[in-house]
Amino acid sequence: MEAQLTEARPRDRAATRQRLLEAARMLFGEYGYTQVTVRMIASAADANIALVGRYFGSKAGLFGEVLAGEPTVRAVVEGDRAGLPRRLAEYAAERMSHDPESPILRSLERSAGDPEIQALVRERLLAVMIEPIAALLGGPDAHARARMATAVFLGLGSVRRLVGPETPSPADVDRLTAVFELCLGLESLP
Structure with a gap:
């Protein structure tokens, strides 16, 4: 049973990280970087606010990750x-x-x-x-x-x-x- 919980965590982390990225992309796109708070992103992603810091370091780090996923020329x-x-x-x-x-x-x-x-x-x-x-x-x-x-x-x-x-x-x-x-x-x- 413990192995099952350990295996489920990485998927949950990955899913939560992805939800945070998607929420941030949507909110940054709608309101701009300055108007969006970490609390807004966490709420939209249905995630704990501390996870933004854990996964991305900061709001700027999260924005950088979102930016890295955008199309290029x-x-x-x-x-x-x-x-x-x-x-x-x-x-x-x-x-x-x-x-x-x-x-x-x-x-x-x-x-x-x-x-x-x-x-x-x-x-x-x-x-x-x-x-x-x-x-x-x-x-x-x-x-x-x-x-x-x-x-x-x-x-x-x-x-x-x-x-x-x-x-x-x-x-x-x-x-x-x-x-x-x-x-x-x-x-x-x-």
Whole structure:
């Protein structure tokens, strides 16, 4: 009987941890990081408040875990260097045509300036976008060029959130491709 209880605990822990992640994702997405409390998350997950600290260290640690589970642009960055501007433009255009599917992306819009999570957001942006683009680019100022393209990409998302979704035309995709080519400085690289 004792073996059965021991075996049940890890599943309960995993299930509780998952409930906390799901509750945090929902609440952060709806209210933003600053407005959500650990108590709110624990209550929504039907879990003890102390478990947030045990499993994630802090509210910021929990936010980091939620952020780590969000989609990335990895598939867009993978591929040949010359095709990167077009891939970025097509991906950005596709995202412009519908509301953000991720509540965490909406939360980041409201909460990225919060001192508790600024480092997490910065690390995530570096890891999933800037560093992979810089590595693909190589050459002089690769990091600065990757930051410029990332700024354009994120700016497009901000406009979509403020103005609403709009389906870009093929000419819009061509213009975005040209903008990304300039940002990435590919015309000057061998």
